[in-house]
Amino acid sequence: MSAAGGRGARDASRLIRTANRYRVLRQVLADGPVSRPALAAATGLSRATVATVTGELHRRGLVRVAGFEDSAGGRPAALLAMDPVGGALIGVDMAETYVHAELFDLTLRVLATVRLPLAPGEDGPELVVERTAEAVSRVRERGAPPGVPVLGVGVAMPGMVDREGGVSVFAANWDWHGVPLLGLLARHIPYRLYLDNPLRATTVAELWFGAARGRRDAVVVNLGTGVGAGLALGGAVHRGASNSAGEWGHTTLVHGGRSCRCGRHGCVESYVGAPGIIRTLTEVAPGSALLRPGDQMGTIAALAAGSAAGDPVARRVLEVCADQLGAAVADLVNLLNPEVVVLSSWVAREWGAPLLEAVRGAVGRYALGRPLASAEIVLSPVEGDPVSLGAATFALEGALA
């Protein structure tokens, strides 16, 4: 129904056609090789619509006939699958210490990976753009079979990104303001470009390939150094008025509590972002051997290993963090009433099942009964780097629009 907020009937029917293409292609990706009648059954679309959409996808070279299925008496039904050589997609995870580019075939299988470090001080837009262009060029050379066109390059970068103007307006540690990043990238990269941030990249990855696929309302909780909540409402990413929805990390968990890097107090991130968790460790057990000074990832890994091994300090930190995280996730459940909450990013991956179990318990304590009953809480099933996968998915969506 959100079409009601769009700009006109032509717009609305264009959105519907794009949404139908997404839906059919998501199903071919999930189930291919698959027949048209099976696609119609799985998507709820009419056979006529499926025939139209698959015809378009076939003409564009995205989908191919991968075989035939005997149908009782009638003529054999074609089985459709993604055409791996129909095109390649590149996803770039641009972070403050590295540029990570991956080249995917149309089944979103990784064909090549290039990771270039950014040294401290290598933080100017021109330099980061050059490094990105280099990573894209290398991953293209390394991975794309001759003659396979690159359909697009998705770039996910931290901070707040204005998709339309392609302007990066904020990056926490880089201190960029109003950088026309899309224009800078376009000077060096000869493919169609799509720019957004890692939160929305992981959200779109969950929508296409993960736990949000086929769900109407989902929340993707990113737990890393920073934290955020990607919102997939009505089967599409909710962006908000200025493409900055999802700043759950800077919602209040403790009014007047811990100071946060955003300058405010008591933000969710200051408790359950990796530095917040480490601060909790130093509060629970000052001087603990689990602490790896200067090594955030190492400390979280030590906590994860410790809680799995029954170390009492690690168990206590898990308990405190899961309680805080559970309260904050319960807020999302109460406010948005989603079908699924997906825990994603490196802290969730590292801590895994014990964190999931403890968070489920805590959400059960904090959420109201009715929204709780319809909210499944899971770990992200996406393998590999969800940010570069999601960035490549922006390029795939772009090719379908």
Add this chain to the structure above:
Amino acid sequence: MSAAGGRGARDASRLIRTANRYRVLRQVLADGPVSRPALAAATGLSRATVATVTGELHRRGLVRVAGFEDSAGGRPAALLAMDPVGGALIGVDMAETYVHAELFDLTLRVLATVRLPLAPGEDGPELVVERTAEAVSRVRERGAPPGVPVLGVGVAMPGMVDREGGVSVFAANWDWHGVPLLGLLARHIPYRLYLDNPLRATTVAELWFGAARGRRDAVVVNLGTGVGAGLALGGAVHRGASNSAGEWGHTTLVHGGRSCRCGRHGCVESYVGAPGIIRTLTEVAPGSALLRPGDQMGTIAALAAGSAAGDPVARRVLEVCADQLGAAVADLVNLLNPEVVVLSSWVAREWGAPLLEAVRGAVGRYALGRPLASAEIVLSPVEGDPVSLGAATFALEGALA
């Protein structure tokens, strides 16, 4: 794009058609008498779509030709307006101490009002249903001109309401569980019935007649005895997986803080619901003359008058409450990135401009710059009872679906 989450192409195009009818009718309500070309310009729909939709609305008797406009040289353009005698709508605000029914014409002007008290102890579903049927019958007799059909009755009742089954599953003080309310009402009321809760009623009232009209993403913050946040995303009410989205009142403002009537601690409602505000008053100035024991509305009115008159205790309570409310509203701004936040319900109406001003200041302190920049914060412009208006709007929406 949320059509992607729907159930099929037929469903999707039905939703589009319904959304187009809503859009055209909202514009006729706002601007009528208005010409078809002006409707096309205002809604962004094509002239052909506007012609189709207005044709339907005219055939159903909802819209009439109210005059003609000279157009340079061509044939005069018909001016369309709601047909006041095309039908009547009834909205019921069912609360724990009264049943309030209003009869509206199709311009949503109030034609008659009936308010029946519910005495303490009159809390059984059968009795409340009988009282509701009585109010509907009386308001119908009092207000509807002969021959004007009642197109539907919308009923808003507190708690969590399952719209499809029409079952009330929870009402805080009534302690109803799994009551098949829609079925009970249908035995006594001979019109089409639409059931939902007051939060969604005020949200739909803002979407059609208030500050959310024409906005893509809006949040309606209800400030009363209970508090909640109605979400209007993509131009339509966001309901969530089990029609219980919006429970912002039971999201955490102070982890481990004040105990809340929901059994948890530190909920937003325990600070900025009317009883929470009164508790703050007793903390700030025990024994204050502003306190009207046993009279929630009287105490809030005294606080409002006091802060307007410069009373230091009242000013201090306003400051504390606005700070808490600002932090909680900033959470909505950061998470959802809305175009507008509407302060609604009786506490907002009573406190008015001083509260608005203080809340704007506090949101400015707590929200991130980018989502803050696109979020307007306003008092609800809806006059009268937004709950019965919204309930009647459910009936209007039902007549259009």
